[in-house]
Amino acid sequence: MLETWLGESSIALNRHADDYKEAIHIGGELLVNDGKATPEYVSAMIDAVKEFGPYMVIAPGIAMPHARPEDGALAVGLSLVTLSTPVCFGNPENDPVRVVTCLCSTDSSSHIELLQRAVALLGDSDAMSKILSTNSVDVVMDIIRAF
Amino acid sequence: MEKRIKITALCGMGLGTSSLARMAIMDYVRSHGINAEVTVADIGSVRGLNSDIIITTKSMSSHITDDIKQRTTVIYVTNLIKKDEISEKLDEYFSEHK
Numbered sequence: 001m002l003e004t005w006l007g008e009s010s011i012a013l014n015r016h017a018d019d020y021k022e023a024i025h026i027g028g029e030l031l032v033n034d035g036k037a038t039p040e041y042v043s044a045m046i047d048a049v050k051e052f053g054p055y056m057v058i059a060p061g062i063a064m065p066h067a068r069p070e071d072g073a074l075a076v077g078l079s080l081v082t083l084s085t086p087v088c089f090g091n092p093e094n095d096p097v098r099v100v101t102c103l104c105s106t107d108s109s110s111h112i113e114l115l116q117r118a119v120a121l122l123g124d125s126d127a128m129s130k131i132l133s134t135n136s137v138d139v140v141m142d143i144i145r146a147f
Numbered sequence: 148m149e150k151r152i153k154i155t156a157l158c159g160m161g162l163g164t165s166s167l168a169r170m171a172i173m174d175y176v177r178s179h180g181i182n183a184e185v186t187v188a189d190i191g192s193v194r195g196l197n198s199d200i201i202i203t204t205k206s207m208s209s210h211i212t213d214d215i216k217q218r219t220t221v222i223y224v225t226n227l228i229k230k231d232e233i234s235e236k237l238d239e240y241f242s243e244h245k
Contacts, residue, residue, distance in 0.1 A: 052159035052190065055206035058167060059228040064165040092205060093225040104191040108187070117165055123228040 002117040002147040009034055010079045014135050020054075020089045020097070021046050024065045027081045027102035036077025037104045044071035045102060054089035057097055062122055063089055068102040073104035076111045079119060080140070083131055098132060121147040152183045155196055157203040161189030167227040168202050174230060175237050200240060202233065 010030050014070045017023035032142030044067035049056070057063045067073070086096030101118060105111035121127055129142050134140060154176070156168035165187035176183040190210050198219055204213070205223045215221065217221060222236045 048159055053206040053209075055159055055164055055204045057206075058164060058204075059226045062228065064163060064167075066160060068162070070158050093205060103163055105162060107188070108166075112166060112170075116170060119167060119170070119228055 002114075002121060002144050003141065005076065005078045005114045006080060006118075006144050007034075008137050008141060011137050011140055012079070012081045013131075013137065013140065014082055014084045015066070016084050017087050020049060020063075020087050023063070023081065023083060023087050023097065023100045024049070024102065027065065027079045027100045030079035030081070031077045031102055031104055034077060034079075036073070036075045038072035038074065041067055041072030041104060044068070049089060051114070054091035054095075056090045057091035057094040059122065060094045061086070061097055062094070062099045062101070063097045064101050064118075065101055066105075069104075069106050069108070073106050075104070075106060076114055077104045078114055080131075099128065117147050148242075149182050152181065152200070153198040154183050154185045154200045155198040156185070156187050157190060157193060157196075157201050157207065158187075159190055161187050161192070161209070164204060164227055165189070168224065168233065170175070171227070171230040172202060172237070173234055179241070184245040198227065202236075 015026050024045050029038040047063040048067050056065050081100040083098045088095045100132045131140050154172055156165040158164035169185055172185050174239050200220045203223045211221055224232045226232045
């Protein structure tokens with residue numbers, strides 16, 4: 001089911017980012033290319049970190065950048081980026097980050113089913129370590145289909 | 148009549164991190180048979196909240212002022228993907244507030 005939202009075009013593996021802004025940019029561009037969000041939404045995700053701090057680093061090594069629906073979300077969407085070198089978002093408990101899942105939703109509830117499935121994947125250490133050790137989108141899609 | 152406990156999951160936007168926390172809180176109250184109302188809120192509305200418990204991440208702690216801490220129990224979590232942390236902290240709260 002998770003592949004409903006997270007398809008091949010929503011995934012970028014083993015990318016290099018100099019800092020958290022670049023990492024969010026990579027994930028955000030995937031949402032834009034999929035028609036899920038506007039470029040303004042990508043800037044809003046970065047602004048959110050600046051305004052609220054790195055609260056979206058939701059578990060060790062995993063960040064879920066997002067902004068408000070009215071910041072430019074066009075649909076419910078998720079992208080998945082794995083980083084070749086971890087970056088710091090400024091969250092002392094959960095940094096550094098290697099997995100960035102950018103999220104967008106058109107309101108405050110349409111994304112709940114997606115979130116439930118995404119959390120199931122992100123919380124599965126086996127699945128996540130496989131995803132982090134591959135460059136193959138096919139391998140990752142096989143894993144995603146199980147969630 | 149049993150009092151309904153109000154729990155609010157709080158984050159910057161009111162839909163991402165707070166929704167994750169809300170999912171874990173809902174699981175907890177259901178499995179423990181607790182009569183609770185679980186809502187989400189963004190940091191901008193924290194002043195107007197009338198909750199018994201606010202659950203949020205440590206990164207938001209600078210936004211939680213003393214007057215809020217005085218009238219509400221604030222619980223900080225760092226991991227929103229594994230439900231254990233929220234469960235443990237709610238266990239602590241409910242054993243202290245029987």
